[in-house]
Amino acid sequence: MLVNAKEMLDKARAGKYAVGQFNINNLEWTKAVLLTAQELNSPVILGVSEGAGKYMTGFETVSAMVAAMDKSLGITVPVALHLDHGTYEGCYKCIKAGFTSIMFDGSHFAIDENIAKTTELVKVAHGLGLSIEAEVGSIGGEEDGVIGRGECADPDECKMIADLGVDFLAAGIGNIHGKYPENWEGLSFETLAAVNEKVGELPLVLHGGTGIPADMIKKAISLGVAKINVNTECQLSFADATRKYVEAGKDLQGKGFDPRKLLAPGFEAIKATVKEKMELFGSIGKA
Ligand SMILES: [Zn+2]
Numbered sequence: 465m466l467v468n469a470k471e472m473l474d475k476a477r478a479g480k481y482a483v484g485q486f487n488i489n490n491l492e493w494t495k496a497v498l499l500t501a502q503e504l505n506s507p508v509i510l511g512v513s514e515g516a517g518k519y520m521t522g523f524e525t526v527s528a529m530v531a532a533m534d535k536s537l538g539i540t541v542p543v544a545l546h547l548d549h550g551t552y553e554g555c556y557k558c559i560k561a562g563f564t565s566i567m568f569d570g571s572h573f574a575i576d577e578n579i580a581k582t583t584e585l586v587k588v589a590h591g592l593g594l595s596i597e598a599e600v601g602s603i604g605g606e607e608d609g610v611i612g613r614g615e616c617a618d619p620d621e622c623k624m625i626a627d628l629g630v631d632f633l634a635a636g637i638g639n640i641h642g643k644y645p646e647n648w649e650g651l652s653f654e655t656l657a658a659v660n661e662k663v664g665e666l667p668l669v670l671h672g673g674t675g676i677p678a679d680m681i682k683k684a685i686s687l688g689v690a691k692i693n694v695n696t697e698c699q700l701s702f703a704d705a706t707r708k709y710v711e712a713g714k715d716l717q718g719k720g721f722d723p724r725k726l727l728a729p730g731f732e733a734i735k736a737t738v739k740e741k742m743e744l745f746g747s748i749g750k751a
Pocket residue numbers: 549603607641671672693
């Protein structure tokens with residue numbers, strides 16, 4: 465059931481668990497995430513980056529595919545279709561294409577410009593029933609070619625953005641996209657606690673969920689994180705399962721080259737990763 469992400473995240477924040485955002489890349493990815501959420505009776509957010517949207521030939525294609533698949537599979541758990549790290553222009557494209565939620569990433573603008581653009585987009589999104597996420601303090605690592613430094617957000621700036629009426633807020637707390645380096649210092653719980661103190665009941669978002677140890681995830685949830693983004697981990701498990709299939713020569717046996725067979729192990733691997741994350745985040749049975 466396609467909905468915006470506000471209610472599911474308010475409930476998660478109040479219930480001290482988090483809803484996973486799993487980024488999608490194609491039909492297999494979408495189907496794997498939707499089916500797992502339904503089987504486990506968990507709310508879920510499908511994340512689409514601008515790069516992935518482009519890869520799938522545009523946001524309209526993505527929106528049509530997700531809406532049709534949600535219906536065809538008889539999905540009854542709450543599903544939000546969310547733009548990940550949207551530009552100003554990208555947000556408008558997704559609103560027009562029928563997404564139910566957007567993220568405006570104005571973290572690279574000066575705070576005044578971030579505020580001006582976020583204010584405008586909050587008004588437009590809410591007017592059409594979409595939820596909206598904003599970001600303060602950049603997330604480290606690479607996202608669609610943009611390298612972030614992984615700085616910690618200023619709690620006062622978080623408060624300013626929260627007061628604009630955004631539905632959930634991504635605050636940088638030393639988290640990064642992609643794999644974490646060996647010398648990573650870990651999440652800054654000091655920053656997270658200070659941000660949480662300033663923004664009241666607003667659900668917080670943790671980007672770069674791949675490879676963050678379970679105890680840090682639990683602590684982050686206890687400090688107001690209600691949405692955790694997972695992207696790289698599904699890619700790694702998909703690639704690993706596919707490699708094993710090919711290395712075992714299974715594509716050369718019988719009709720093992722059939723794409724429906726070739727992609728099946730990767731599909732199952734995505735399902736297993738999504739399940740593992742939903743267990744860790746505590747969202748199972750919360751639909
Ligand atoms: Zn992110």
